[in-house]
Structures are given as structure tokens and as C-alpha cells.
Amino acid sequence: MVVEPEVHRDDRGYFMETYQKQQFAQAGLPDDFVQDNHSRSRHKVLRGIHLQDRSAPMGKLVRCPLGSILDVAVDLRVGSPTFGKWVGVELSQENLRELMVPAGFGHAFLTLSEWAEVQYKRTGYYTQAAERTIAWNDPEIGIDWPIPDPIVSAKDTRGMSLREYAKNPAFEYSRPGVGPKP
Numbered sequence: 733m734v735v736e737p738e739v740h741r742d743d744r745g746y747f748m749e750t751y752q753k754q755q756f757a758q759a760g761l762p763d764d765f766v767q768d769n770h771s772r773s774r775h776k777v778l779r780g781i782h783l784q785d786r787s788a789p790m791g792k793l794v795r796c797p798l799g800s801i802l803d804v805a806v807d808l809r810v811g812s813p814t815f816g817k818w819v820g821v822e823l824s825q826e827n828l829r830e831l832m833v834p835a836g837f838g839h840a841f842l843t844l845s846e847w848a849e850v851q852y853k854r855t856g857y858y859t860q861a862a863e864r865t866i867a868w869n870d871p872e873i874g875i876d877w878p879i880p881d882p883i884v885s886a887k888d889t890r891g892m893s894l895r896e897y898a899k900n901p902a903f904e905y906s907r908p909g910v911g912p913k914p
Contacts, residue, residue, distance in 0.1 A: 733761065734821055735793070735830040748828060750795060751853060761832055762791050765853040773801075773843040773850070778882035780840020781806055781866040781873075781891060785902035789835035790856030799848030800824035803831045804875055806838040806866065808897065812905035816894050818875050823850075836903040838866050842877055864902055867891035 739748045749755075756763040773779065781804070784790045794803050803823045807814040821831050822844070833839045841850060865888055868875070872894045 733832040735761075735832060737828060737830065739828055746828075750830065751793065762793075762834070762855045764855055765793065767854040767857055769852050769854065771850045773848055774883075775843055775846050776879050776881070776883045778840065778842045778868055778877070778879075778884050778888070780804070780888065781838040781868055782840065783808060783838045783864050783866070783902060784835075784856065784859060784862040785864055788856055788859035788862035789903075790854050790858075791835045792833045792839055792852045792854055793830055794823065794833060794839070794841070794850060794852040795828070795830040796823035796825065796848055796850050797828075798825050799843065799845035800826075801841040801843055801845075801848050801850060802878060804840045804842075805831065805833040806840075806873055806875075807836070808838050808866070808901070809836040809903045809905035810898055810901040815905065816873055818873055820875065836905075840868055840875075842879060842882055844878070864897070865891035866897055867893055870894050 737748045737750060739746050753763045801823050802820050804818055804820045806818045809815060823829050823831060868888055870893050
């Protein structure tokens with residue numbers, strides 16, 4: 733879900749609320765954040781596709797207060813009608829958008845500007861044993877990255893394919909109102 737905060741601009745700059753618990757709860761968004769993260773990346777850096785499995789599930793509310801990124805979420809809930817599909821949204825210091833990436837989705841971003849800072853709130857704590865990485869360039873997912881030769885960490889280069897992930901998935905889809913699959 734893309735979050736469009738109300739931004740109050742004037743000749744001094746701007747003011748905005750990046751998170752407001754009551755409004756998030758009313759909109760059906762998570763309001764139980766437990767950790768904030770901040771990263772800085774140079775042009776062409778791609779981070780992801782990351783997720784934590786069901787032993788330590790985590791959603792992320794992502795924003796880019798400096799620079800510009802392509803922020804991507806991939807549905808990794810086996811059985812979902814959108815399993816393996818992705819959505820990409822430009823987050824930047826100009827548009828001030830935020831992207832809510834729920835648990836069960838992988839997350840990645842690509843730095844489009846010379847430098848970008850990314851901040852995100854998390855609904856779960858980082859747990860190394862629960863971490864998984866999906867290949868950023870898996871042709872089955874087919875993310876249309878606007879930079880063909882990104883800078884990727886060694887760990888992210890070794891990410892598993894969607895097909896490998898599906899053999900031992902971290903999440904399964906359950907239809908609303910039906911409950912979890914056995």
C-alpha cells in the first residue's frame with residue numbers, strides 16, 4: 733500500500749507526519765512498529781529481495797527522505813493469486829510517499845539518485861535465523877529494474893530463485909475470512 737502523507741509546505745520547507753498510530757489503525761494498516769532502520773546507499777546500489785520467515789514475520793513502512801529509490805515489494809505467500817508478482821514505487825525526497833510492505837512480502841530497493849537515505853519502521857525485530865533472500869534478478873519474478881547493472885552485495889547475489897523458495901516457503905496465503913491453510 734502506498735501511503736501519501738499530508739505535507740504542509742511553505743517558503744521555509746515542509747512538515748509532515750510520517751506515522752500516526754490512530755490513522756494507521758483506522759486505515760487497517762499495522763500500528764505495532766517495534767524497530768526503526770536507516771540506510772544510506774550510493775547510485776546503482778540494489779538491496780534485496782529480503783524477507784523474514786514466519787518464525788519472525790515483519791512488515792516495513794519504507795520512505796526515502798533524501799534522494800530517490802525504486803522501492804519494490806514481491807508477494808511471497810504461496811497460494812496467493814498474486815504470488816511472485818511485484819509492485820514498484822518511486823519513493824523520493826520530492827514525492828515524500830511511503831510504501832507499506834506487509835509480512836509475507838519480499839522487499840528490495842534500487843538507488844536512482846547519486847545518494848539516497850532510506851528509513852523504515854518494522855513490525856518485527858531483525859532475526860538473522862529467520863532471514864531469507866530471493867534473487868533480485870529472478871526471471872520468473874521479472875522485476876523491471878531501470879538500471880541494468882546494479883551494485884549488489886555478495887549475500888544478495890546468492891539469493892534463491894522463486895522456484896527454490898516455493899519448495900520451502902516462508903508464508904502461505906489464506907483467503908480472508910477462511911483462516912490459515914493447514
